[in-house]
Amino acid sequence: MKNPRKLKLVVVGTMLLLALHYPIISFFSFEKLVFGIPQLFFYLFSLWVVLIIVIIKLTTDIKHSNLDREDE
Amino acid sequence: MKKKVLIVDDEPNIVMSLEYLMRKNEFEVFIARNGAEALELLSGKVPDLILLDIMMPDVDGYEICLIVKQNPRLIHTKVVFLSAKSKITDIEKGYDLGADLYITKPFSTRALLKSVNELLTD
C-alpha cells in the first residue's frame, strides 16, 4: 500500500539510477565542451541540481502531510 | 343590602354581559377595564365579590388577587378568576394565590351565577 508521495520518491530514485548509468550516461560521455566545461560534467552537475530541486519539493510535501502514518 | 361586585376585564363585550347578568341578579356593579382602574376602585370600595380576568395589558389578574388577599380590609372579599387560561398549572396557580374560585372561559352565565351565589352564602 504505497502512498503517492512514497511512490514518487521511488520513481525519482529509479530514474536517477537509470540516468546516471549505462547506457544513458554514455550518450553524454564525449570530449566536447558545453558552455566551456566538459559535456559529462555539465550533464552530471545539471542532473544533480535538478535532483536537489525535486527532492526539496517532495520532502516539503511529506513534511506537510501527516507524519504519524505507520504504513510501509 | 345589595351585594357589591367588581368586574375586572378588558374585553367590552364580556364586561357588558357580566354587568347585565349581575345587575339582573340584584348586585351593585362596579367596572374596571384594567388592573390600575381595579386597584383604584378597591382603595375606595370593599366589594363582596370580584370577577377577575387574568390576561390584561398592564397589571395582570394574579397580581390583583394577591393584593386583595393580602389586604386586611378586603378580608371578606371573594375573588373569582374568569380566564381563558385553562391549563392545569394556571388553575393551580390561581388557587395557590388564594382565589376562592377559578372559572374558565367560555363559561355559562347560569353556572357562573350558581357558583357565585353558593360562594356568597357560605
Place this chain on the structure above:
Amino acid sequence: MSEWMVLVIAVIYLLALFFIAFQSEKYFARFSNNGFVYALSLMVYCTAWTFYGSVGYASTDGINFLAIYTGPLITIPFWWLVLRKMVRVTKTMRISSIADFISIRYGKNGRLGTLVAVACFVGIIPYIALQLKAIDNSVSIISEQISFDSSVFIVILLTVFAILFGARNVDANQRKPGLISAIAFESLVKLFAFLSVGVFVVYGLFNGWFDLFSQAAEKLDMNQLSTLSGDGDFADWFFISLVSAIAFLLLPRQFQVGSVEAGKEEHILTAMRVAPIYLLLINLFVVPIAFAGLILSPDSNSDFQVLSLPLLSGNGLLAMFVFLGGFSAATSMILVSTTALSTMMSNYVFIPLILKSKKEEAAERTDYHNILLFWRRISIVIIMLLAFSYFKFLTSKESLVSIGIISFIAVAQLAPAFFGGLYWKRANNKAATAAIISGLSIWFLFLVLPNIALELSDIFHNALFEAPNNIVTAFTEHMGLSRTSASIIMSLMANVLLYVYFSLATNQSAKEVNQAELFVDIYKYSKSYDSSVAWRGTAYFPDIKSLLNQFIGKDRTDTVLDRYARRHGIDWDANPKVDARVISYAERVLTGIIGPSSARIMVSNVVEEEEIGLNDVLNILQESQEALRLNRELQLKSQQLAKATEKLTSANAKLQEFSDLKNEFLYTVTHELRTPITSIRAMAELLEDHAEMPNEERAQFVGNIIYEAERMTKLISNVLDLEKFESGNQQLERAALDLKILIKEEVQALNPLIGNRNIEVKTEINSHLEPVFADEERIRQVITNLLSNAVKYCDQNEGLILITAYCQDDYVKVNVSNNGSGIKQEDISNIFDKFYQVKHQSVKKPTGHGLGLAICKNIIEMHKGKIGVELAYGMVRFSFSLPVYRK
C-alpha cells in the same frame, strides 16, 4: 612553519572541538537534536579520502571518481523509505551497532554478531590507516622543516581524543550529542576549506572555469579525463557507485551517525535536502583542482594538490585552512569509527570471551561497570594501534583510493544479510552466515591476499608469492573487467546466491521467526514492542534491579527504572515479581551495553523462563497486534458514536423546538378564539334567560354576538391563510394593478370605522405612480390591515394617519404612519411574527397585532416585495414596496 607549530595547531583544534562537544552535551542537548546537524553528521562519509584522494583519483581517471558520490546520491530518494525503517528498527530494538542489528535480526545470534564485528574490524582498520596516512602526509607537506616523525604523536593524540569522545561511559545506547556536534562542525570546516581552495584555484590561479577548462583541453588527455571511456569504465562506474551506496548506509561510522545517533525521523527529510547540496558543493571543485595540479605542478603528489597549490603560490594562510579541513575530515572519520568499532569489539569479542571463561565467577560479579568501560577503551587503543601498524608497514605502495575501495567492498558483503533481513521474513541466520562468509572470502582472495602476497614476495624475494596476484589478474582480464569490478561482482553474487538458497532451503528457529516478524513489520510493532517480546516467565524485581546495577551503575539504574515506572504506571514496591515486559525492557537496556546474546544470558539467569514453541511466538505477536487493532477500532467506533449522538441530540432539540413553537401557536390561536366565544355564549344565554330585555338592548346584544362571530371567522380564515402561505399552497392571481386607486378606495372605507373619533387621515400619492403586477384582493387585504391597525392604534384623541405612495428605484413604496403610543423599539423586530409574543409566554396579554401582520408579510414577500416598520418623528410607520410592473 615548523612541524611543531603544525602539531600545536592540531592539538588546539582538537581541544576546541572537544570544547564544542562538551558544551553541546551539557547545555545544548536540544541544539544538536535537529535535522541540519543530523545531515551534517552523515557527511562524515567524506573523509580525508574525499578531501585529498578525490583530487588524486581525478588526476588519473578524471570524472570517474564521482562514482563514489553518485552511489549515495541515488540512494537519497529512498532514504525516507529505507533509512527511516533502519532508524525505526534501531531505536525500537535499542541496537547500538551494525553487528547488533544483524545479530538481533537473526535470532540474537552471538556468533553472527562476532562475524560481523570481525568483518568490520578487518575492513575498517585499513580505512583508519588511510586517514592517518593522509594526516601524516599533510603535516609533512605543510611543514617547511620536518624534524621528526610526528605520526606517533598524532596517533597517541587521536587515541586519547577517541576515548574522550567515545568511551566515557558504558551505556552504548546513550546518544552522544557531543560527538555528533563535533562531527557536524567538522563537516562544515572541511566543506568550507575545500570550497576556499577551489575558488582560489579557479579564480586565483586561473581566470575562471572557462580559462581552466580550455587550458586543460589543450594540455591534457581529455579523453581519459573528461569521459567515461570504453575500457571497463562503465562497469567500474556502476560497481563502485553500487558499493558506495551500500557503504553510505552500512559503514560502521555511517550506521552510527545515521541510525544509532538518529533523533527524530523527520530529520531524515532535512538530510535528504542537505545531503545532495553538500555533496554537490564538495565535489564541484575536485576536477578543476585536479586539472590545475596537472597543468601547474604535475610532479607533486596528486593526492595533495589541495595543499600544494596554495603553498606553491605562497598562500600560507589558505594552506593552513586547507590543512585543518583535511585534518577535520580525517579526525571525524577516526572518532566515529573507533566509537562504533570499539562497541562492536567489546560486545561481540571481548565480553563474550570474559563471560565464557569465567562463567562461575560471572554470576557472582557485582560490578561489570568498570570492566566494560575498560574493555571499550582497550578496544580503541587496539584499533588505533593496528591501524597505525597498517599505515606504517603496508600502505607505502597503494594510493589512498584503492584502500578505500577495498574497505567499501568488505562492508558491502553485509548488505544482502542486512537488507534481506529488513525486508524478507524468510531470511534466516544460516543464510546470513553463509552469505557473509562467502562474500568476505572472495573479497579476501581477490583484493587482500594478492597484495599481502606481493609484500611478502618483496620481503622473501620469492616469486611464488606473486602467484595469487597473477591468477586474479588473469581471471579479471578474462572477464573483461577491472579488478575492482570483478571482485565486487563475484563476491556479491556468491553472497546473494548463498543467502537466497539457504533462506529457502533451511528453517528458522522460534527466535528467528520472532525477530524476523518484528524487523520486517517494524512499523506495526514499534509502538507495542514491549508487550510483543516472547519472554514467558517472571522474575523478582530485586534481581532485575541488581542485574542492571552491575552493568550500568546504581544511579543510571534508578533513572532507567523510574522512567519506565512512570511511563507504564507501575509501582515497583507493590509487587515483588515483574512481568515479561519489564524483563524484556531490562534485556534491551543490557543489550546496548553487552550485546544481545550476553544480555540474554544474563537476564535468563534471573528469570524462570518457559520454553517457547514457534506457534506460541507467533500467537503472542499476533495477539498483541490484534489487541492493538481492536483497541484502535474501539476508539474509532466510540468516536463515531459520540458524533452520532451529538447529531441526534441537536436534531432532537430542533424538533423539540419546532414542536414547542407549534404547540404555542396552537395554544395562542385557541386562546384567541376563546375570547369571542365567551362573549357569544354569555350574550346568547342572557338573551335566552331574560325575555324581558328591552329591544334596544337586545339588538345591541345580538349585534355584539354577530360582531364576535365575525371576529372569530376572521381569525380562523387568517390562520388558514397563514397555513396556506407557509406550506406554499397559496396561489396568487396577478394582474397589472394601480395602487393609487386601491389606496383611495380603502381610505374611503375607513370612515365608518373611524366614526366620531377625532382622527385625521392624510393621503399623498404621486400622480405618476407606476403599476405593479399583483393580486388585487391580497394587496387590498394588506392595505386594509395596515389602515385598520393605524386607526386602532393611533392617538384616540387626536389621531393622525398619514398615507403616502411613490416610486423608489424599481419599486412602488407605500407608507402608512400613525401617531399614538407607538411601539417600543425592541418590539419592532418581532411585530411581524405570528401573535408576536408566542415565544415569550408571558401573562400579559399580547399587544401584538395577531396574525394580520404575519399574513401581510407573507403576501408582500410572495410578491417579491419588502415590508417593514420603523419609528420616525414620533410616528409609527409601516411600509411595503412592490416591484414595478415591466412588460
